[in-house]
Amino acid sequence: MTSGGTTDEDVGVTRDTPEDAVERFVVVSDDRDWIDRFAAAAGPTVDRVPSERADDIGSIRRGYPAAVVVDGEAAPDPMVPFVEARESCPDAACLLAGGAGRLDPDPGSETGPRSIVLEYLPVREPESVAAAAETAVEGRTHRGYPVPDREDDRVATARAIRAGRLDSARAFDELADATARAIGAEAATVSVLGDYRLWHVGLAGERFEEMADPIEPTVDRSRTVSTYTVLENGVHAVPDLADDPRFETASRALELGLRSYLGVPLRVDGHAVGTLSAFRSRPGSFGDGAGATLRSLAAVGEELLAAAVVADADPDRPGRATGIVDRSAEASPVGED
Known part of the structure; x- marks a missing residue:
């Protein structure tokens, strides 16, 4: 050695x-x-x-x-x-x-x-x-949370994405904005989950706009809801983060005053490398159809993340951002319970 x-x-x-x-x-x-x-x-x-x-x-x-x-x-x-x-x-x-x-x-x-x-x-x-x-x-036996199967491969894929063209991609912010508007969320994020940290590559929503200081671009993995979202095959819903023992004492979302959560994993090459997440400041479930809308928008996020690993991919080329706007417009507004 x-x-x-x-x-x-x-x-x-x-x-x-x-x-x-x-x-x-x-x-x-x-x-x-x-x-x-x-x-x-x-x-x-x-x-x-x-x-x-x-x-x-x-x-x-x-x-x-x-x-x-x-x-x-x-x-x-x-x-x-x-x-x-x-x-x-x-x-x-x-x-x-x-x-x-x-x-x-x-x-x-x-x-x-x-x-x-x-x-x-x-x-x-x-x-x-x-x-x-x-x-x-x-x-990874010391981690205080479960990790997905084939975690080494998942982390390697996430690193390849982060090494690509993410920082200049307006499309991720536009996807987050489309998500917040489509399901009536106060905040939405597009994130990449590494081995130790989560990176927000897209942020939108009135909750973030109201903050005096900009939200930090990275969060310790152990303090994120996305740590558990990547374990899911479908939609991950948490009606009240403060009432869930996984998050009640160590959640960055709760520190920001966010209480309810809805998210889906974003997969590239079969690995859940990130999440598309929506939040509200009050507890309770999102409305009927919110999960289906989120899954539809997640397909766009997966395309964007997959493209980020291509060396010559231009995240701002015409058509990419338009695809997000068009698809979100097709999704009917989601009502509340």
Whole structure:
């Protein structure tokens, strides 16, 4: 296995980086020999974070790490970096190598409640720890939500789409606008779901227009409704996000004041790489026919995403945006229940 090498902690990358899966591990330890052996055995690049800065992983790491590994024998409080990781990179695998007897069980300490799910490795041998970290990342066993079958292929397709011509595509905003108008939604999004993050490639609706600050282009996957929409074969309806245990404590939509949801997966090459989603600020079901209308509009979204991976595709060429407008106009307005 080829080592990716190590970097020191002063890398100056903020937690707001829009990058998705980054093939690198963050290792918290003051034992340079242990880190060097870990890095020699690991495939991804290793970012070393000294224990004195373990509570600031979010601002000093490079991109979104695949795993956070703590040398339990060398870190003063092994739980500190995991508490921070759950805030700044919630889908990273968390592994503690040794040091279980040094954990502070007091929930009133400065690190907060010890409700962190992590993999404990009683053997501190760095080569074994590196292998365990790679296994955890590859298997995605640490995720707090289910993942689709053939997830590696799905993620690869989503990355190919993001590498295409998405940023300049007005057609995605027009599709979101057509969706909001057709089914009476206050907000609608066209999104691509990566391994760790969701990207909004199209946004529309009065709810977004009313916001003082523009909505962020990316959201942690664990905080999205789309994470569950891509598991569906058809329409995914959530009448009240606040009353659904999957979203009641960790949903970006709820933070924005959105309560009801209707969405469908967008498939490219057989993989659910994204979603077409509609929201309202009040709980309740969308009207009769909303699901059928959404599925019809989703076909346009799938065409747009598929075209994005073509190197010479021009997302603004005549006819593409017109197709969205024409198809939405054919769909009759959807009434409310």
